[in-house]
Structures are given as C-alpha cells and as structure tokens.
Amino acid sequence: xxxxxxxxxxxxxxxxxxxxxxxxxxxxxxxxxxxxxxxxxxxxxxxxxxxxxxxxxxxxxxxxxxxxxxxxxxxxxxxxxxxxxxxxxxxxxxxxxxxxxxxxxxxxxxxxxxxxxxxxxxxxxxxxxxxxxxxxxxxxxxxxxxxxxxxxxxxxxxxxxxxxxxxxxxxxxxxxxxxxxxxxxxxxxxxxxxxxxxxxxxxxxxxxxxxxxxxxxxxxxxxxxxxxxxxxxxxxxxxxxxxxxxxxxxxxxxxxxxxxxxxxxxxxxxxxxxxxxxxxxxxxxxxxxxx
Amino acid sequence: xxxxxxxxxxxxxxxxxxxxxxxxxxxxxxxxxxxxxxxxxxxxxxxxxxxxxxxxxxxxxxxxxxxxxxxxxxxxxxxxxxxxxxxxxxxxxxxxxxxxxxxxxxxxxxxxxxxxxxxxxxxxxxxxxxxxxxxxxxxxxxxxxxxxxxxxxxxxxxxxxxxxxxxxxxxxxxxxxxxxxxxxxxxxxxxxxxxxxxxxxxxxxxxxxxxxxxxxxxxxxxxxxxxxxxxxxxxxxxxxxxxxxxxxxxxxxxxxxxxxxxxxxxxxxxxxxxxxxxxxxxxxxxxxxxxxxxxxxxxxxxxxxxxxxxxxxxxxxxxxxxxxxxxxxxxxxxxxxxxxxxxxxxxxxxxxxxxxxxxxxxxxxxxxxxxxxxxxxxxxxxxxxxxxxxxxxxxxxxxxxxxxxxxxxxxxxxxxxxxxxxxxxxxxxxxxxxxxxxxxxxxxxxxxxxxxxxxxxxxxxxxxxxxxxxxxxxxxxxxxxxxxxxxxxxxxxxxxxxxxxxxxxxxxxxxxxxxxxxxxxxxxxxxxxxxxxxxxxxxxxxxxxxxxxxxx
Numbered sequence: 001x002x003x004x005x006x007x008x009x010x011x012x013x014x015x016x017x018x019x020x021x022x023x024x025x026x027x028x029x030x031x032x033x034x035x036x037x038x039x040x041x042x043x044x045x046x047x048x049x050x051x052x053x054x055x056x057x058x059x060x061x062x063x064x065x066x067x068x069x070x071x072x073x074x075x076x077x078x079x080x081x082x083x084x085x086x087x088x089x090x091x092x093x094x095x096x097x098x099x100x101x102x103x104x105x106x107x108x109x110x111x112x113x114x115x116x117x118x119x120x121x122x123x124x125x126x127x128x129x130x131x132x133x134x135x136x137x138x139x140x141x142x143x144x145x146x147x148x149x150x151x152x153x154x155x156x157x158x159x160x161x162x163x164x165x166x167x168x169x170x171x172x173x174x175x176x177x178x179x180x181x182x183x184x185x186x187x188x189x190x191x192x193x194x195x196x197x198x199x200x201x202x203x204x205x206x207x208x209x210x211x212x213x214x215x216x217x218x219x220x221x222x223x224x225x226x227x228x229x230x231x232x233x234x235x236x237x238x239x240x241x242x243x244x245x246x247x248x249x250x251x252x253x254x255x256x257x258x259x260x261x262x263x264x265x266x267x268x269x270x271x272x273x274x275x276x277x278x279x280x281x282x283x284x285x286x287x288x289x290x291x
Numbered sequence: 292x293x294x295x296x297x298x299x300x301x302x303x304x305x306x307x308x309x310x311x312x313x314x315x316x317x318x319x320x321x322x323x324x325x326x327x328x329x330x331x332x333x334x335x336x337x338x339x340x341x342x343x344x345x346x347x348x349x350x351x352x353x354x355x356x357x358x359x360x361x362x363x364x365x366x367x368x369x370x371x372x373x374x375x376x377x378x379x380x381x382x383x384x385x386x387x388x389x390x391x392x393x394x395x396x397x398x399x400x401x402x403x404x405x406x407x408x409x410x411x412x413x414x415x416x417x418x419x420x421x422x423x424x425x426x427x428x429x430x431x432x433x434x435x436x437x438x439x440x441x442x443x444x445x446x447x448x449x450x451x452x453x454x455x456x457x458x459x460x461x462x463x464x465x466x467x468x469x470x471x472x473x474x475x476x477x478x479x480x481x482x483x484x485x486x487x488x489x490x491x492x493x494x495x496x497x498x499x500x501x502x503x504x505x506x507x508x509x510x511x512x513x514x515x516x517x518x519x520x521x522x523x524x525x526x527x528x529x530x531x532x533x534x535x536x537x538x539x540x541x542x543x544x545x546x547x548x549x550x551x552x553x554x555x556x557x558x559x560x561x562x563x564x565x566x567x568x569x570x571x572x573x574x575x576x577x578x579x580x581x582x583x584x585x586x587x588x589x590x591x592x593x594x595x596x597x598x599x600x601x602x603x604x605x606x607x608x609x610x611x612x613x614x615x616x617x618x619x620x621x622x623x624x625x626x627x628x629x630x631x632x633x634x635x636x637x638x639x640x641x642x643x644x645x646x647x648x649x650x651x652x653x654x655x656x657x658x659x660x661x662x663x664x665x666x667x668x669x670x671x672x673x674x675x676x677x678x679x680x681x682x683x684x685x686x687x688x689x690x691x692x693x694x695x696x697x698x699x700x701x702x703x704x705x706x707x708x709x710x711x712x713x714x715x716x717x718x719x720x721x722x723x724x725x726x727x728x729x730x731x732x733x734x735x736x737x738x739x740x741x742x743x744x745x746x747x748x749x750x751x752x753x754x755x756x757x758x759x760x761x762x763x764x765x766x767x768x769x770x771x772x773x774x775x776x777x778x779x780x781x782x783x784x785x786x787x788x789x790x791x792x793x794x795x796x797x798x799x800x801x802x803x804x805x806x807x808x809x810x811x812x813x814x815x816x817x818x819x820x821x822x823x824x825x826x827x828x829x830x831x832x833x834x835x836x837x838x839x840x841x842x843x
Contacts, residue, residue, distance in 0.1 A: 012567075016507075018507065019510070019511070019571060020507075020574060020578070022507050022508065023507065023511045023514050023574075023578050024578060025511070026511040026512070026514055026515030027514060027578060027579070027582040029515065029519075030404055030518040030519040030522050031518070031522065031582060031585070032407075033404035033406060033408075033519065033522065034402040034403055034407075034522050034590060035402065035406070036409075037359045037360070037400065038359065038361035040361065040385075041361025041384065041385045042358075042359065042361065042385075042386055043385055043387050043388075044388060045389065045390075046387075046388075060363065060384065061363060061364075061369065062351075062369070062373070063351075063354055063358070063390050063391070064387075064390045067351065067390075067395055068389060069389065069395065070388065071388070071389075072387060072388040074387065094647075096650075099650065103650065104598065104644065105395045106637060106638075107645060107646075107649060109645070110646070111645070145388055146389070146397070146398035147398065165370075169370070170369040170370075
C-alpha cells in the first residue's frame with residue numbers, strides 16, 4: 001500500500017510528466033507548422049543530363065528565369081511557345097569546380113561569366129552563314145543542381161533566350177533555334193529598332209533593321225572621331241552589309257543605310273560604328289532568300 | 292410640452308468618472324475587452340483596405356514562403372518591378388527543383404511557421420470571396436481579427452481601472468496599426484505572423500504571471516506561442532532572451548511572516564511551490580531553447596544565410612568601422628588581401644563575393660568568429676550601435692512600395708494612414724539617442740513599479756510588461772546588429788521597432804498604475820480576491836501594498 005507521501009509524489013510526477021508532454025506537444029505543433037508545405041506543387045527538377053542541346057523550356061516568371069541558378073523545369077516542345085533553348089554544354093574547370101558544394105551564385109557568375117560566350121558556336125548552331133546580326137539572342141549558363149554538383153557533375157548548360165523585348169511579357173518563340181537563321185521566322189532573333197531608337201525583335205513593327213557593327217577606321221585613327229567622320233567612313237562598308245542582307249546590287253529607294261557613329265564611352269575598347277537599314281514602319285526581316 | 296429630455300451631463304459626468312476610475316468587474320472586463328478587440332480589428336482592416344489596399348511589395352523574399360504552398364503571384368506582366376507595387380492575388384503553380392528556394396534559387400526551402408498561416412489563408416480564400424487560389428487580403432483579415440483578439444485579451448488581463456486599461460490598449464493598438472508594422476499585413480512576408488504571435492504573447496504572459504502558481508497549461512501556452520513566433524522568421528530569435536526572462540520572472544509566493552506553526556507550514560509549502568514552479572519554468576525554457584536551436588539548426592535557413600550574413604557583418608559592417616581592414620581580416624584568420632572589399636555588400640560589383648578567395652574566407656570565418664572578433668574589439672560596439680540607431684531613425688525602407696499597381700499610385704509610393712508613432716518618435720528619428728532614453732525610462736518605470744511599496748500588488752505586473760518589452764527591444768537590436776550588421780538593416784530593424792513602440796504604452800501604464808490609489812477604490816469582486824495561496828504577485832492579492840523588499 002502506498003503512503004500518502006508516495007501518492008503525493010506519484011501525483012506530482014504524473015502532473016509534471018503530463019506538463020512536459022503538453023509543452024512538447026505545443027512546441028511540436030509549431031515545429032510541424034514550419035513544414036506545412038504543399039508537396040504536390042513542389043516537384044524535383046529534371047536532370048542536367050537530360051537537358052540536352054535542343055531542349056526548350058518555358059519560364060513562367062522571374063523566379064524560373066532570372067533568379068534560377070539551375071533551372072531544371074520539364075521541357076516543352078520547341079514548336080510550342082517557349083522562353084529558352086539549351087544550345088550546347090561546357091565542362092566547368094578551375095578552383096570553383098573543385099568545390100564539393102556548389103559555390104554561391106555570385107562566385108559562379110563572377111568566375112564563369114564568359115563560359116557560354118562563344119559567337120562562333122552560336123553562329124554554327126543557328127546556321128548563321130547568311131548575313132545579318134543575331135544580336136537579339138543572349139546566351140547564359142545554367143549550372144547543375146546542388147545535389148548534382150555534390151555528386152560530381154560539372155556540366156554547365158548554355159541556354160539561349162531572346163533579349164530585347166518591348167512587350168509586357170517575357171518573349172517566347174515557337175521554333176527550334178538550330179538552323180533557324182535561314183528561315184523567315186528568324187525575324188524574332190534579329191535585332192531591330194523603333195522610331196524612338198528602342199531595340200526590339202524584328203517581328204515587331206520597326207523602322208530600323210540592325211546590321212553587324214563594324215570598324216571602318218584605319219589603324220592610325222587613335223583619337224575619338226567626329227560623328228561626321230564616323231558616318232563618312234562607315235557608309236561604304238555599311239552599305240555593302242545592307243546589300244548582302246537585301247541580296248541586291250543597289251539600295252532600293254524606300255530604304256536608307258544609316259550609320260550610327262562610334263560612341264565615346266566605347267572608344268577605348270571598340271571602334272565599331274553601327275549599321276542599319278531604315279525604312280517606313282514594317283515587320284519582319286529584310287533578309288533575302290529566307291524560306 | 293413633452294419633448295425628449297436632454298441628458299443632464301452634470302449628473303453623468305461624475306458617474307462616468309466613477310466608472311472610468313473604478314476597478315472593472317470581470318463582466319465589465321469581458322464586455323469591454325470584446326468591444327475593444329472588435330474595434331481594433333475593424334480599425335486595422337479599415338486602415339488596410341479603406342480607399343484602396345495598402346501593403347508591402349515583395350522584394351523576392353516573400354516568394355520563398357508562397358512558393359512552398361504551390362502559389363505564384365498573378366502579375367500584370369512579366370516585366371513589372373516587384374519592388375514598386377503590391378500584387379495581392381496568387382494562383383496555384385508547380386515549382387520545379389530550385390525555383391522555390393530560400394535565396395537566389397537555392398536548393399533549401401525556408402522553414403517557417405508562416406507556412407501554416409498561409410495554408411489557413413488558402414482554406415479561407417474562397418469563403419472570403421477573394422480571387423485566385425489565395426489572396427493576401429484574406430490573411431490580412433485573419434491577422435486583423437487575431438490582433439483584435441490579442442488586444443481584447445490584453446485589456447481583460449491588464450491591471451488597473453477602465454481608463455488606464457483603455458489608455459494602454461490604445462497605445463498597443465496604435466503600434467499594430469502604425470504604418471511601419473501594418474503594411475506587412477498585406478504582404479507575402481512572414482513578419483505578420485511574428486506580429487500576431489507577439490501580440491498574443493502579451494496576454495499569454497499576463498495570464499501566466501497572474502496565476503497563483505506556475506502551471507503547465509499556462510507555461511505551454513507561452514512557450515507554444517513563443518516558438519510559433521520565432522519559427523516564423525529566424526530574425527525573431529532576438530525576442531528569446533526576453534521570453535526566457537519572462538518565463539523565469541515569477542516570484543515565489545508571499546509567506547506569512549508570523550511565527551506560528553501554521554504560518555511556518557504555509558511558508559514551507561510556499562517555498563516548495565516556488566521551487567516546483569521555478570523548476571517547471573526552467574524545464575519549459577530549456578525545451579523552448581532546444582526547439583529554437585533545432586529549428587535554426589535544421590531549417591536550412593542558417594545554411595543559406597550564414598555565409599551571406601558573415602559577408603555583411605565583416606565586409607559591410609565591421610571592416611569599415613575600423614581603421615585597418617587587413618589587420619582585422621588577419622585577426623579573423625582570413626586573407627588580408629581581401630581588405631579591398633571593405634565597405635562592399637554581396638551584390639556590389641567590386642566586392643569580394645565574386646573573388647575565389649572568398650571560398651577560403653567562408654571556410655575559415657563563421658558567425659562565431661564574428662562574435663569573437665566583436666568581443667575582442669569592444670570598441671566596435673560603438674559604431675555598431677550608431678549604425679543600428681541610424682537604421683531605427685530611418686524607420687522604414689524606402690525601396691518597397693505600399694500600393695497596388697494602378698495609375699493612381701506611382702511605383703514605390705509609401706502610405707502613412709496611421710503614422711502615430713512615426714510622428715511621436717520624430718525627435719528620436721532625428722537624434723536616435725532618444726530611443727535609448729525611451730528604453731531607459733521604460734526600464735526604470737518597470738523596475739520602479741515593481742519595487743515601490745505603496746503600489747497595489749496587481750498593478751505591479753505592468754513592471755514586468757515594461758521590462759519584457761525593453762529586453763525584447765534590446766535583444767532584437769543586437770541580434771540584427773551582430774548577425775546582419777548594416778545589410779538591409781532598416782528593414783530588419785522593424786523587429787526592433789515593434790517592441791520599442793510597445794515600450795510607450797508600457798511606460799505610460801507604469802506611470803498611471805504607479806499612482807497612489809485611495810483605499811476602497813476597487814470594486815473588483817472577481818479573481819483579484821485574496822486567496823492566501825497565491826504568489827502575491829498580481830491577481831491573487833487584494834490591492835493591499837506589499838513590502839518593497841518583496842518587489843523582485
């Protein structure tokens with residue numbers, strides 16, 4: 001038989017045990033609240049290995065494009081509207097590639113900012129053997145996911161997206177970029193400008209089609225040239241570029257070759273002038289011979 | 292002629308005065324508490340919604356909470372500047388891989404009790420007739436109701452007469468409707484969950500303090516609310532010292548000072564009860580600390596932010612505060628060649644965040660290193676204090692808009708529908724030294740009301756309230772200053788401003804409740820009657836003064 005004292009002690013123990021359990025339950029409920037996630041709408045991305053060149057993706061917002069270090073959303077058909085296409089891959093090297101954990105986005109962007117900058121490769125991919133200026137394409141890297149990086153993968157995907165856009169939404173297109181330069185739909189990856197001078201894709205209403213910039217100055221030109229000199233020296237080569245694009249021997253009356261003078265802020269590293277074909281407002285590219 | 296008889300205000304005035312200065316009965320407290328709560332809920336909703344919704348734009352941190360609930364903001368276009376306006380409606384969306392991360396597309400998910408609140412909002416969205424799968428305004432209504440409940444409960448549990456309770460709760464209500472705090476209620480951020488938790492914590496603490504002895508249910512309530520609040524956002528961990536102090540600040544029951552056998556028995560019983568109660572508080576506090584440690588350690592938030600915070604503490608805050616950044620880096624065991632990055636932030640183009648040498652730095656310098664450095668260089672606390680006070684003076688970040696995206700409201704426009712404390716703190720905003728004066732006065736007020744002999748025992752709880760808010764302010768101020776330094780400090784210090792503003796009604800409460808009360812002024816017939824078993828702290832004694840020595 002328990003004494004009164006033992007009964008009291010047992011009761012106190014029971015009370016305190018129940019109290020501790022109560023506190024633990026209160027804490028556990030709050031802790032569980034931190035994991036109240038909607039797992040149905042949080043899905044693992046595809047693997048980097050499956051995101052081969054020619055794979056297209058549709059980013060729905062800022063967090064799937066600009067903010068994403070390793071965007072691995074499921075692909076969409078390249079004939080459906082999409083916002084990026086994987087063009088080629090590269091292997092990362094250097095000190096960052098030796099890290100077990102994927103370095104910060106700042107370190108990656110600082111060290112590998114040029115890893116995907118390869119104009120020759122881009123020309124090859126889109127079939128840029130024809131004249132024109134594919135300046136409305138930007139190529140940027142997508143890194144392996146953090147678990148893939150830890151597993152040793154160092155493959156970076158070089159992804160192409162359209163750059164200049166005057167619309168309210170992210171620019172999409174509906175054809176594969178591979179070999180697309182010879183097709184009329186390539187207007188969207190060509191660069192044009194409106195009457196206010198703002199760049200936009202050539203499939204939008206525009207007055208200028210932008211050609212490849214060129215350096216018309218002799219090597220002896222050291223000092224920054226006056227705009228008139230830029231225009232005078234640039235007109236000949238710009239006209240030749242325009243004729244190449246138009247597939248003609250002379251510039252039709254409705255078109256005008258415009259030379260954008262060299263810019264003072266760029267002069268230390270670039271002597272290029274801009275070349276454009278000006279017309280009345282039109283849509284599409286002036287490039288000849290497209291299918 | 293028989294017409295309506297005009298009220299005789301000469302008769303009413305003394306009656307109103309009598310009601311206002313009398314101790315309210317339990318029924319009065321309940322009725323007025325409900326009315327007060329309903330008023331503040333309605334007032335908060337009105338200030339948020341009347342003449343157009345106001346809130347706080349998402350600088351992308353809000354995304355990390357909403358995406359975990361499978362939600363995506365409905366934006367008028369892809370090119371909108373998120374910082375400029377608030378976008379309240381969200382649709383369901385599937386997020387793949389790292390597109391729903393903590394920071395800049397990271398693999399970790401941000402653990403937060405705010406997720407449960409968002410879940411509630413999703414369930415209520417249709418019921419409230421809001422568009423989309425979720426609308427921030429749904430939660431704003433819920434937040435307003437919670438704030439109303441908290442203020443109503445606070446009114447019912449506060450000491451003092453009707454007038455004093457009204458004054459204190461008006462001061463508290465104005466804190467939660469103040470622009471710097473209220474705009475968060477229509478935002479995707481976790482802050483409003485912290486605000487609601489903090490608002491509920493006050494009545495929970497009052498209930499805990501008023502108990503005749505420390506009971507497990509009351510402890511569980513305080514600890515549960517505290518953890519829910521801290522787990523909403525790791526920054527709220529700065530409130531933890533104040534909460535622990537509040538848990539342990541429960542005085543032992545008053546003993547009968549006579550030397551009779553019965554008195555000795557009661558004294559011994561009281562001491563045992565005190566020891567038992569203190570033990571319970573210690574156990575509950577230890578469990579709370581363990582839970583917070585577990586949350587911070589496993590939530591993933593620390594993993595992502597530790598490197599970022601160390602960068603901001605070292606390069607953005609501590610190095611510019613000294614004269615020899617290379618020597619400081621050497622002290623920390625880092626490469627002194629990184630001294631060039633002194634004064635830069637993570638996103639500065641010329642900073643060290645792009646420098647591979649940062650890999651070694653991140654390996655060798657941790658937040659513990661930073662704390663050790665500050666401990667070894669205590670003079671750095673001076674500029675740290677100055678930076679923090681300057682941030683408090685800025686009051687609110689200017690880079691986030693408060694209005695919806697309509698032609699009537701240009702980007703980044705700020706609202707000021709209730710800026711009571713903004714204007715009240717004008718001298719402090721201009722000379723932040725006054726923030727310190729407010730804290731000191733509130734602390735002294737709180738200690739004074741606990742220790743002055745003539746003050747009725749139930750009123751002394753106001754001292755605990757005052758000291759709690761001072762400690763919460765102090766704890767949060769230094770949490771921000773020692774973990775993030777000057778990185779986005781104006782926005783981070785809203786966690787400091789909240790308890791600091793609450794110091795004002797607490798201080799006023801101390802002044803009002805610290806006055807001499809004529810005998811027999813109380814008509815309270817409820818739970819403030821002496822039971823002879825209580826801790827003599829608050830409700831369990833009549834309004835008889837207690838010796839000053841028993842104050843703390």
